[in-house]
Amino acid sequence: MKKRVLISDIAKALGISVTTVSFILNDKAKEKRISDAMTKRVLDYVKKVGYKPNQLAKSLRTGQTKILGLLVEDIANPFFSNVAKYIERQAYDAGYHIIYCSMNNDGQKAKELIQMFMDRQVDGFIITPSEGLEDTIANIRQNNIPVVLFDRYIPTVDTHYVVSDNKKGAYEATKHLLENENKRVGLISLYSNQTQMRDRLEGYMQAMDEFQLQSYIKKLQLGAPEQDAKDQILEFIVDNKMDAVLFSTNYLAVSGLKALKEHRIPLPRMAAFDEHTLFKLHDPSITVVSQNIEQLTKELIQTLVADIAGRSKELRKITIPCELIIRESSIVTLPEQIS
Amino acid sequence: MKKRVLISDIAKALGISVTTVSFILNDKAKEKRISDAMTKRVLDYVKKVGYKPNQLAKSLRTGQTKILGLLVEDIANPFFSNVAKYIERQAYDAGYHIIYCSMNNDGQKAKELIQMFMDRQVDGFIITPSEGLEDTIANIRQNNIPVVLFDRYIPTVDTHYVVSDNKKGAYEATKHLLENENKRVGLISLYSNQTQMRDRLEGYMQAMDEFQLQSYIKKLQLGAPEQDAKDQILEFIVDNKMDAVLFSTNYLAVSGLKALKEHRIPLPRMAAFDEHTLFKLHDPSITVVSQNIEQLTKELIQTLVADIAGRSKELRKITIPCELIIRESSIVTLPEQIS
DNA sequence: AAAAATTAGCAAATCGTTTAATTAATGCTA
DNA sequence: TAGCATTAATTAAACGATTTGCTAATTTTT
Numbered sequence: 001m002k003k004r005v006l007i008s009d010i011a012k013a014l015g016i017s018v019t020t021v022s023f024i025l026n027d028k029a030k031e032k033r034i035s036d037a038m039t040k041r042v043l044d045y046v047k048k049v050g051y052k053p054n055q056l057a058k059s060l061r062t063g064q065t066k067i068l069g070l071l072v073e074d075i076a077n078p079f080f081s082n083v084a085k086y087i088e089r090q091a092y093d094a095g096y097h098i099i100y101c102s103m104n105n106d107g108q109k110a111k112e113l114i115q116m117f118m119d120r121q122v123d124g125f126i127i128t129p130s131e132g133l134e135d136t137i138a139n140i141r142q143n144n145i146p147v148v149l150f151d152r153y154i155p156t157v158d159t160h161y162v163v164s165d166n167k168k169g170a171y172e173a174t175k176h177l178l179e180n181e182n183k184r185v186g187l188i189s190l191y192s193n194q195t196q197m198r199d200r201l202e203g204y205m206q207a208m209d210e211f212q213l214q215s216y217i218k219k220l221q222l223g224a225p226e227q228d229a230k231d232q233i234l235e236f237i238v239d240n241k242m243d244a245v246l247f248s249t250n251y252l253a254v255s256g257l258k259a260l261k262e263h264r265i266p267l268p269r270m271a272a273f274d275e276h277t278l279f280k281l282h283d284p285s286i287t288v289v290s291q292n293i294e295q296l297t298k299e300l301i302q303t304l305v306a307d308i309a310g311r312s313k314e315l316r317k318i319t320i321p322c323e324l325i326i327r328e329s330s331i332v333t334l335p336e337q338i339s
Numbered sequence: 340m341k342k343r344v345l346i347s348d349i350a351k352a353l354g355i356s357v358t359t360v361s362f363i364l365n366d367k368a369k370e371k372r373i374s375d376a377m378t379k380r381v382l383d384y385v386k387k388v389g390y391k392p393n394q395l396a397k398s399l400r401t402g403q404t405k406i407l408g409l410l411v412e413d414i415a416n417p418f419f420s421n422v423a424k425y426i427e428r429q430a431y432d433a434g435y436h437i438i439y440c441s442m443n444n445d446g447q448k449a450k451e452l453i454q455m456f457m458d459r460q461v462d463g464f465i466i467t468p469s470e471g472l473e474d475t476i477a478n479i480r481q482n483n484i485p486v487v488l489f490d491r492y493i494p495t496v497d498t499h500y501v502v503s504d505n506k507k508g509a510y511e512a513t514k515h516l517l518e519n520e521n522k523r524v525g526l527i528s529l530y531s532n533q534t535q536m537r538d539r540l541e542g543y544m545q546a547m548d549e550f551q552l553q554s555y556i557k558k559l560q561l562g563a564p565e566q567d568a569k570d571q572i573l574e575f576i577v578d579n580k581m582d583a584v585l586f587s588t589n590y591l592a593v594s595g596l597k598a599l600k601e602h603r604i605p606l607p608r609m610a611a612f613d614e615h616t617l618f619k620l621h622d623p624s625i626t627v628v629s630q631n632i633e634q635l636t637k638e639l640i641q642t643l644v645a646d647i648a649g650r651s652k653e654l655r656k657i658t659i660p661c662e663l664i665i666r667e668s669s670i671v672t673l674p675e676q677i678s
Numbered sequence: 679a680a681a682a683a684t685t686a687g688c689a690a691a692t693c694g695t696t697t698a699a700t701t702a703a704t705g706c707t708a
Numbered sequence: 709t710a711g712c713a714t715t716a717a718t719t720a721a722a723c724g725a726t727t728t729g730c731t732a733a734t735t736t737t738t
Contacts, residue, residue, distance in 0.1 A: 347695095
């Protein structure tokens with residue numbers, strides 16, 4: 001194991017002070033009037049011995065870790081794993097690394113992790129806030145650490161956030177379903193006050209009201225066993241003889257599809273929130289309200305990095321349009337309807 | 340913004356030295372003969388003011404960061420995002436945090452990131468090694484940093500690794516396909532010398548040899564545009580009139596399914612490596628060789644943590660069995676075969 | 679030519695911990 | 709009672725960087 005070379009080793013080898021070396025390495029040669037000759041000499045030697053600063057020492061001194069904390073609901077959900085991928089890429093380009101965790105609806109763990117990330121002095125937070133996290137997030141702000149909320153926000157806590165235009169997305173999906181001559185159009189959602197769920201419900205309502213039709217809304221318990229979800233979705237669709245259904249998350253739609261397939265019940269017309277590989281390939285392929293992950297994460301990182309750098313004091317509350325991707329599930333003539 | 344409380348603040352407030360406080364906080368009170376009364380006094384006060392040590396300072400002094408570096412091929416691939424989820428959970432239980440990145444077949448980025456993670460003094464690495472990383476990984480070992488390879492390993496570099504029994508998995512899947520009276524059974528794989536690909540090929544071969552049948556092997560370029568993959572898979576299946584096909588990765592199978600669907604060509608019997616939500620719900624549902632992610636990650640973290648702790652000097656080379664999950668795609672009588 | 683200003687670089691403090699070495703007080707043995 | 713252990717705590721030196729002031733040498737100004 002070869003020993004790491006330190007800044008003091010360089011100074012000693014060249015017969016100069018560590019200060020000079022440090023200034024040069026931090027691009028302060030000009031500002032601190034270090035001669036060009038000296039600068040070149042140091043830089044050459046640094047390259048030769050392959051010196052890399054110890055980030056821990058650097059961070060301890062400067063207070064900057066160049067690490068961002070990412071807290072998502074569930075990293076294994078394709079929506080979030082895609083988000084994680086883009087975020088890592090964007091953060092890397094901006095010189096940051098990501099430390100992540102899944103919260104899995106465990107409020108206690110979420111709180112602990114936020115505290116732990118704060119103890120690790122992360123430069124900023126990216127959070128998909130679950131309910132009950134208001135205080136914790138307010139606490140982060142009080143400690144003056146930049147935070148950007150994502151996917152949903154907390155109305156009572158004033159922070160940056162980047163979300164999709166869920167209301168409009170739900171409105172357009174519902175309207176699309178209604179325009180295909182479906183009368184009984186339902187919404188399958190969650191017992192949740194999170195903004196994205198609230199907005200999707202509002203969008204659905206707006207469309208239903210516009211068409212002056214009765215609404216059918218089924219809410220499921222957050223984090224309930226999948227079997228319960230499947231049973232309830234099935235019951236809702238069958239008992240109400242739904243013509244069409246909008247699912248407010250991709251995993252609810254997946255549960256619905258599983259339930260229907262298991263009982264060999266023909267699909268109602270349907271659409272779902274959030275893209276999923278399954279949806280393109282399912283037979284029939286599934287219409288979705290797709291969030292623009294690339295743009296969302298871009299704005300996200302830009303906002304966070306700008307805040308960390310101390311630029312732009314005012315809060316950014318960003319809403320990105322969704323895209324309705326129409327596939328077979330919302331328009332096909334189903335098999336038994338042929339006859 | 341309330342100021343962080345430091346160990347020196349505690350010492351000052353209680354009129355004692357920082358050493359005493361530090362010993363007590365690090366559970367060395369007994370060993371260092373600190374009186375019980377003092378221990379209790381300090382612990383009570385620490386709890387009262389909610390002191391949390393600055394991890395940076397701690398890490399700088401001890402050399403332990405309690406951070407693990409995770410480098411995977413693509414975090415958005417459902418196999419790896421599941422791995423990421425389990426790893427984070429297991430690591431958390433062991434007191435570690437995860438810093439991750441996707442390498443996306445970019446060897447240069449992989450090297451840079453490994454170097455950066457080393458500069459950050461990660462306590463250990465978890466890597467799915469791509470080709471060309473031999474030297475870099477050997478370099479990590481030379482710096483005495485624990486590494487566990489995952490999903491595949493590098494035969495020429497002696498490290499811990501945890502992989503699935505790919506050969507047996509491929510053998511059983513192929514045999515299963517052969518036993519369903521298919522004569523022309525092909526393998527769709529990648530131009531890659533990675534061990535998992537090599538083993539899957541070997542497993543396929545073994546089964547084909549056992550049945551004394553001609554083998555059909557199509558390899559695709561790693562990281563090629565999906566359209567190319569789709570075209571080539573289609574051509575392979577159609578031109579060779581394949582009865583059945585084994586896909587060596589889940590995303591190859593997804594590409595294949597897309598291509599067949601787009602051209603409305605009936606599916607051959609098929610099986611694929613690695614689970615995917617799509618596969619359970621596809622019509623027909625897809626038979627898979629499933630890796631036991633929970634067990635893989637458990638062994639992985641155990642191995643890594645044990646090495647970091649300095650226990651167990653010898654290298655652990657672990658192979659976990661795969662499970663063949665038989666679904667419709669490998670056994671159903673297809674529509675056009677009814678007539 | 680003395681005073682002022684600029685240039686080029688350095689010593690030492692600092693970030694917040696851990697830990698090796700030391701000390702002062704007390705109890706025990708001979 | 710002098711000498712030795714033991715106990716309970718302290719002092720000060722790390723860890724490896726950044727940064728605030730300072731100094732000495734040179735140049736410019738008056």
